Amino acid sequence: MVSSYTRYVINKTITYTILWFLAAFLNFLLPRIMPGDPIGRYLETLYNMGQAATGGIAQVVPEAERLRQEVLHKFGLDQPPLTQFVYWFINFLRGDWGYSISFPNLPPVIDLVKQYLPNTLLLLLPSLVISWLVGNYLGAYMALKGGKIDKIGLSSMQFISLIPAYWLIIVLIFIFAVNLKWLPVSGRPAYIIPSMSWDYISALLKAWILPMTTITIIGIGGWSIGMRAYVIYQLNSNYIRYSRALGLPQRVLSRYAFRNAIIPQFTAFALSFGGLFAGNLLVEMVYGYPGMGSLLALVMSRLDIFSMQAIFTFTASMILIANYVADILYGFLDPRIRRGLTEAAG
Amino acid sequence: MRRVTRSASLGKITSRGISFIRESLIGELFTNKRFTLGFAIFMSLVLLGYIGSLFAYPDPWDISIYNPTKTNQCIEELRFLPPSPEHLLGTDQGCRDIYTWLVVGLKNSLWIAALAGLISTLVAMILGLAAGYKGGLLDDIINFSANFLIVIPMFIVLLMVVGYVPPQARTTMLVAVVIGLLSWPGPTRVVRSMVMQNKASDYVDVAKLMNFTSTEIMIKEILPNISSYIFLIYIQSFSAAIFAEVGIGAIGYGPFDAVTLGRAFNNMIGGGAVTIGAWWWFVPLGLVVVFLSYSLLLINLGLQHVFNPRLKLTVYAV
Numbered sequence: 001m002v003s004s005y006t007r008y009v010i011n012k013t014i015t016y017t018i019l020w021f022l023a024a025f026l027n028f029l030l031p032r033i034m035p036g037d038p039i040g041r042y043l044e045t046l047y048n049m050g051q052a053a054t055g056g057i058a059q060v061v062p063e064a065e066r067l068r069q070e071v072l073h074k075f076g077l078d079q080p081p082l083t084q085f086v087y088w089f090i091n092f093l094r095g096d097w098g099y100s101i102s103f104p105n106l107p108p109v110i111d112l113v114k115q116y117l118p119n120t121l122l123l124l125l126p127s128l129v130i131s132w133l134v135g136n137y138l139g140a141y142m143a144l145k146g147g148k149i150d151k152i153g154l155s156s157m158q159f160i161s162l163i164p165a166y167w168l169i170i171v172l173i174f175i176f177a178v179n180l181k182w183l184p185v186s187g188r189p190a191y192i193i194p195s196m197s198w199d200y201i202s203a204l205l206k207a208w209i210l211p212m213t214t215i216t217i218i219g220i221g222g223w224s225i226g227m228r229a230y231v232i233y234q235l236n237s238n239y240i241r242y243s244r245a246l247g248l249p250q251r252v253l254s255r256y257a258f259r260n261a262i263i264p265q266f267t268a269f270a271l272s273f274g275g276l277f278a279g280n281l282l283v284e285m286v287y288g289y290p291g292m293g294s295l296l297a298l299v300m301s302r303l304d305i306f307s308m309q310a311i312f313t314f315t316a317s318m319i320l321i322a323n324y325v326a327d328i329l330y331g332f333l334d335p336r337i338r339r340g341l342t343e344a345a346g
Numbered sequence: 347m348r349r350v351t352r353s354a355s356l357g358k359i360t361s362r363g364i365s366f367i368r369e370s371l372i373g374e375l376f377t378n379k380r381f382t383l384g385f386a387i388f389m390s391l392v393l394l395g396y397i398g399s400l401f402a403y404p405d406p407w408d409i410s411i412y413n414p415t416k417t418n419q420c421i422e423e424l425r426f427l428p429p430s431p432e433h434l435l436g437t438d439q440g441c442r443d444i445y446t447w448l449v450v451g452l453k454n455s456l457w458i459a460a461l462a463g464l465i466s467t468l469v470a471m472i473l474g475l476a477a478g479y480k481g482g483l484l485d486d487i488i489n490f491s492a493n494f495l496i497v498i499p500m501f502i503v504l505l506m507v508v509g510y511v512p513p514q515a516r517t518t519m520l521v522a523v524v525i526g527l528l529s530w531p532g533p534t535r536v537v538r539s540m541v542m543q544n545k546a547s548d549y550v551d552v553a554k555l556m557n558f559t560s561t562e563i564m565i566k567e568i569l570p571n572i573s574s575y576i577f578l579i580y581i582q583s584f585s586a587a588i589f590a591e592v593g594i595g596a597i598g599y600g601p602f603d604a605v606t607l608g609r610a611f612n613n614m615i616g617g618g619a620v621t622i623g624a625w626w627w628f629v630p631l632g633l634v635v636v637f638l639s640y641s642l643l644l645i646n647l648g649l650q651h652v653f654n655p656r657l658k659l660t661v662y663a664v
Contacts, residue, residue: 167632
């Protein structure tokens with residue numbers, strides 16, 4: 001029995017390793033088969049900056065080809081594709097994610113991620129926990145009450161879950177920032193350099209409230225719809241009918257249904273991370289909150305393929321890890337599923 | 347289906363006619379409240395796109411028609427106008443008519459969603475049939491790829507693809523095709539499981555005994571049986587494509603050659619509609635998207651109820 005569960009875990013580990021490798025390869029391949037000239041764009045930026053600095057020297061054109069070769073050599077882009085991939089992949093594992101050509105001083109991409117990722121996690125994790133708790137409570141409440149409450153509740157939750165997050169935040173900005181002037185209109189604490197000073201932290205917290213509220217509200221919609229369906233499923237199951245026939249009070253029945261319905265929501269908690277991350281990117285881009293979304297918007301607008309590659313691979317890795325953990329935990333949370341898995345595997 | 351017999355009495359014809367409509371599928375659909383409401387909202391949005399554009403200016407980019415200087419040069423007096431009979435939703439930072447952008451964008455977005463939904467449904471249908479019926483290695487490969495693409499949210503892959511495409515290459519057609527080609531995994535899994543259920547049924551065994559080839563069984567026998575589910579899948583894909591297009595459009599990675607809802611969103615965000623307090627600008631845009639998705643959800647729920655009350659299709663949102 002134990003060995004078959006171990007086999008399940010090993011199986012999942014191998015699958016996810018292959019998936020991760022494929023994701024990394026896809027990320028490496030895509031910018032290379034797409035049309036577009038990122039190096040040209042980079043040289044152009046450098047040229048414009050040089051022109052601004054030197055007062056416009058037009059002698060760069062014959063130099064352009066030599067410069068391009070130099071840049072290609074510097075970034076290792078004159079190597080055969082396979083060699084490039086191997087180097088890139090090994091370097092990615094070692095934490096060397098290349099240099100961002102979005103900025104003139106070529107900062108390492110990993111430093112950028114280290115700077116922006118905490119802000120995104122500060123947004124996602126509390127929002128995930130709050131929307132999970134409130135959504136599950138509301139969903140169970142709707143299912144247990146039934147009748148009008150259920151009908152109106154379900155329709156409004158369906159409606160809420162369909163609101164695009166990047167539009168909801170605009171409406172919230174309009175109400176709380178433009179009209180009431182309680183919060184900043186933009187999440188960009190631009191004039192303050194990131195530090196541990198109180199000025200920076202308070203500016204960040206003020207910028208944090210609106211995107212946090214937005215993704216929490218929309219998350220509540222999705223969670224409550226799922227929970228309602230699970231609780232109704234449990235309420236219609238035989239064990240509840242039997243318990244009701246035995247004359248158990250409704251309070252006890254509700255507790256039974258709730259406990260069984262919450263199990264799939266635990267795994268969904270880990271699985272939802274990817275979708276939440278994706279939805280949050282747009283919210284950050286619209287509001288200018290200094291997180292991964294804003295960073296991605298910046299490097300995408302500058303055709304910075306090195307940063308894009310690293311950020312997308314990193315994002316995919318995070319999502320795959322979350323899914324892997326969910327798959328492994330799946331068996332531990334529900335003894336019935338664990339037995340089912342081991343029986344199926346053995 | 348019951349055949350309608352002609353009767354001499356006019357009253358009888360009408361009553362039979364009505365009962366015939368009620369018993370037919372379409373009639374039954376309209377007795378479903380959710381479907382009727384969803385269909386009404388959806389059709390009014392389609393009409394807003396088509397009839398509404400009759401009251402709009404012919405070209406969303408051309409401002410010379412209402413510009414006193416008769417040129418396409420934006421002047422200060424025409425910028426950020428509030429709603430008026432001439433500009434139903436005011437004007438934006440480039441003096442362009444917002445109402446025109448809304449209706450033209452709605453029309454184009456509906457087309458993109460229709461095409462993207464069609465592509466993903468077709469791909470899902472072919473792959474799902476092949477994987478579910480043939481099984482074996484083919485099934486393993488298709489199933490693995492579908493599971494792979496489902497793990498990573500479609501929107502991130504989409505962002506990755508359109509992010510690497512240079513702006514002038516991002517045509518309406520390309521965006522529709524890319525959205526369509528990226529959203530097949532969820533639908534494919536649904537089709538695959540449907541096909542696997544049908545494969546085990548008696549009528550397939552009979553067809554095999556009658557020496558039908560597997561292609562014939564797939565197309566002539568199984569496909570008609572799962573067609574109603576495929577229609578549901580199309581509506582879900584349509585809805586997902588609207589979300590995807592508006593999403594990438596809003597951050598400036600939508601089609602380059604046409605005004606879409608996503609482009610209108612991007613213009614609204616870029617123009618700072620919210621900071622100048624122009625609620626007439628961002629409220630209608632958002633409501634159109636929300637009601638479009640909501641109407642499609644209602645249509646889908648209604649159809650599910652009519653096709654099979656016990657059916658549970660997962661709604662895979664973006």
